Amino acid sequence: MSQPGSSNALIQDLYDDTEDLHKLLVLKCTTQCVEKDYHKFATSQPHRKLPNDEFRPWRRYLDKLSYLCDFERAGHTVAGVIAHAGRRGKTLTFATNCSQGRIRDMMLDHIKFVLRELEGSRETIDELVEKIAIESIELSRRKAEDYGDKLKRELKRIEKQIPKTANSNGTAHIYASRKASSLIVVVERKMLNSALNLLQGASSDPQRLCSTAAEILSRPEYAYLKKATGSRYINVRHFLGRLRSWHVASRYVVRYSKKFSRQIGGARVELLPHDMFHRGQTVTLPSNADDVLLWILGKHKQHFLPSLKGKLDFASGFLEKNCNTTSVTIIHAEAALAQWAYMNEIDFIFGDRYIGCSKPSCYACDMYLSRHPGDFVQRPRHGNSWFKWCPPRLIEKPDDRTTSRILRAMAVDIQEDLDATLAGKDLGKRQPFESTSGIETTIRRIHEAMTLQGDV
Ligand SMILES: [Zn+2]
Numbered sequence: 516m517s518q519p520g521s522s523n524a525l526i527q528d529l530y531d532d533t534e535d536l537h538k539l540l541v542l543k544c545t546t547q548c549v550e551k552d553y554h555k556f557a558t559s560q561p562h563r564k565l566p567n568d569e570f571r572p573w574r575r576y577l578d579k580l581s582y583l584c585d586f587e588r589a590g591h592t593v594a595g596v597i598a599h600a601g602r603r604g605k606t607l608t609f610a611t612n613c614s615q616g617r618i619r620d621m622m623l624d625h626i627k628f629v630l631r632e633l634e635g636s637r638e639t640i641d642e643l644v645e646k647i648a649i650e651s652i653e654l655s656r657r658k659a660e661d662y663g664d665k666l667k668r669e670l671k672r673i674e675k676q677i678p679k680t681a682n683s684n685g686t687a688h689i690y691a692s693r694k695a696s697s698l699i700v701v702v703e704r705k706m707l708n709s710a711l712n713l714l715q716g717a718s719s720d721p722q723r724l725c726s727t728a729a730e731i732l733s734r735p736e737y738a739y740l741k742k743a744t745g746s747r748y749i750n751v752r753h754f755l756g757r758l759r760s761w762h763v764a765s766r767y768v769v770r771y772s773k774k775f776s777r778q779i780g781g782a783r784v785e786l787l788p789h790d791m792f793h794r795g796q797t798v799t800l801p802s803n804a805d806d807v808l809l810w811i812l813g814k815h816k817q818h819f820l821p822s823l824k825g826k827l828d829f830a831s832g833f834l835e836k837n838c839n840t841t842s843v844t845i846i847h848a849e850a851a852l853a854q855w856a857y858m859n860e861i862d863f864i865f866g867d868r869y870i871g872c873s874k875p876s877c878y879a880c881d882m883y884l885s886r887h888p889g890d891f892v893q894r895p896r897h898g899n900s901w902f903k904w905c906p907p908r909l910i911e912k913p914d915d916r917t918t919s920r921i922l923r924a925m926a927v928d929i930q931e932d933l934d935a936t937l938a939g940k941d942l943g944k945r946q947p948f949e950s951t952s953g954i955e956t957t958i959r960r961i962h963e964a965m966t967l968q969g970d971v
Contacts, residue, residue, distance in 0.1 A: 536906075536922055537798055537844065538811045539929045540879060541837075543900040546936045548833040570867045573778075574892070576771045577871025579764040580607075581848075583647065584626045585873035586655040587613060594622065595848030596871040597856055598778060598864040605782040605864070610848040610855075614789050623786050625654055633772035634780055640769055648765040652721050659721035659758060666728070666754035667714050673747060674707045699740070706736040728758030778864050787855060795844035795905040804834035826937050844905035847880050848872060849894065854907040857889035857917070868892050879904040879925070886924045888917060 577596050585594035592613040599606055607630075611622060629647055636643050652659055677700060710731050717723040731737055732755050740748065772779070801810045808823055827834070849870045856863075856870075863869070869892040876884065878900035884891050906922055908915050936942060 535813075536926055536929070537796070537902065538813075539926060539933065540900055540902040540904055541800070541807070542811050542933055543878060543929060543936075544902045545827055545830045545833060546933065546942060547900055548830045570865065570869065570892075572771055573775065573865060573867060574869045574871065576768060576775060577869065578873070578895075579767045580626065580629070581609070581871045581873040582760065582764045583629055583651045583768065584609070584622045585611070586618065586621065586625075586658060588658045588661045592618075592873075593848045594873040595852050597852050597861060598782070598871075599856075599861045600864055601862050603783065605778065605780075607779070607782050607784050608787060608852065608855075608861075609784070610787040610851045611789075612845050612847050612851075619786060619789075621654060623784065625650070627784055629768065630779070630782070630784065633768060634776070644762065644765045644769050647769065648725075648762045649722060651761045651765065652725055655761070656721045659724050659761075660718065662754045662757045663714065663718055663721070663724040666751065666758070667711065667718070669750045669754065670707055670710055670714075673751070674704075674711070677703055677707065702736050703740055706734065706740055709734065710737075725758045725761060728755045729762070731755055732759060787851060789846075791855070791910060792846055792851060793908040793910055795846065795903070797841060797843050799841040800838050802839040804831055804838055807834050807838050823937075826942060829942075842903050844903045846905050846907045847877065849876055849880050850883050851907045853884055853887055853889055853891055854909060854918070857887065858909055858912055870894065877901055877904065882925050882928055883921060886921045886928070888921075 577598060581594045581596050585592055592611055594609060594611045596607055596609045599608065607626070609622070609626065611619060613619060613622075628650065632643060632647060636646075638646065713727045713730060714724070717727045801807050805820070805824070808820055808827070809817055812819055812823065849872050852870050855861075856868075868890055870884075872894060875895040875897040877896070878898055881894065881896040881898070883906065884894065906918050908918055
């Protein structure tokens with residue numbers, strides 16, 4: 516962290532107006548962008564794994580329920596839920612950042628279907644898991660197809676990087692040694708070929724895409740390649756995991772539905788009306804990359820432009836792409852639920868002030884929840900920033916000093932974080948590949964086993 520007033524602080528003490536939060540989030544997005552590598556971020560806030568405690572299954576249960584009713588493609592929507600008890604009895608209150616009536620209705624119908632099945636089904640556990648997963652995948656067709664397309668593109672991209680034969684030269688930059696190289700090449704090509712063959716023909720059928728992903732994940736060559744080749748398969752792992760996620764979520768809610776039947780059984784289900792909050796702002800970014808940075812710096816720190824530009828050289832494509840664009844800021848589900856619960860003094864089930872969500876929280880939501888006086892439980896976070904983020908302000912509470920206080924605190928936190936990020940040595944660097952040292956024995960053993968089976 517840079518110290519206030521230090522000569523390295525480009526950003527700190529620059530903003531005291533909460534309206535400028537948007538500028539800070541644009542800059543945070545810029546620092547996180549690594550061009551041509553859209554799934555890797557030079558983030559200062561890595562994914563948080565929360566400690567195990569007695570509430571962990573309950574919190575995961577709420578996350579999985581939310582996941583099953585979030586149908587749109589990654590990043591487009593988030594669904595959240597609070598389980599509470601009050602005058603009107605047990606209730607699950609959901610929220611989504613999606614404003615389309617048709618999708619909101621589908622979401623509500625689907626979660627009622629899932630809860631009905633969990634309570635009243637006479638099928639076996641496996642049959643019930645399959646039934647809920649299939650219905651959820653069907654409603655999330657576009658999301659599954661999108662993951663499938665990205666998975667195939669990523670596999671083909673890696674395939675092009677791998678030499679045609681084990682004897683090809685020029686692999687030293689990829690692998691730790693020539694010995695490891697020749698063995699990995701054989702197994703890696705086998706895995707890539709079989710994965711692409713399996714995916715061929717499954718692309719127009721989301722159910723088959725999901726079962727194919729499970730098949731790829733179960734193959735022995737995949738299991739050790741992900742260790743052998745480190746972060747090269749980070750995106751492949753991500754998309755395979757996403758395609759399997761409906762079955763994972765379905766199994767989890769089926770498994771825990773009995774345990775939580777007293778808390779959830781017979782609960783009312785409702786969706787927060789999105790018009791209970793003030794609408795997001797329309798924001799147009801300046802027309803070229805330099806002007807975007809000048810807009811972020813404001814009048815008083817314009818002389819820092821060359822310095823900031825130099826640091827953000829790696830993100831020039833991101834700035835060019837987003838300049839001159841107009842967007843409307845969006846309220847995220849967990850922030851909306853937090854503010855609604857706080858203002859209405861909601862009585863959380865188990866007294867556990869956790870907000871379930873279909874995804875880990877973004878940079879701004881994580882900061883918002885941690886600065887909120889509602890004493891909410893920390894959520895998992897992915898740490899990525901979206902500059903269209905908007906604070907939730909309830910229309911029925913016009914004198915909302917709580918939100919103003921939270922935003923002021925967030926502005927201070929983000930400025931400190933930005934200065935630390937801009938001064939950091941990893942700014943704009945891709946994550947290095949993990950070392951392959953120490954894996955050669957394992958590779959040789961698996962290769963020998965495969966040779967004996969006639970697989971290679
Ligand atoms: Zn968020």
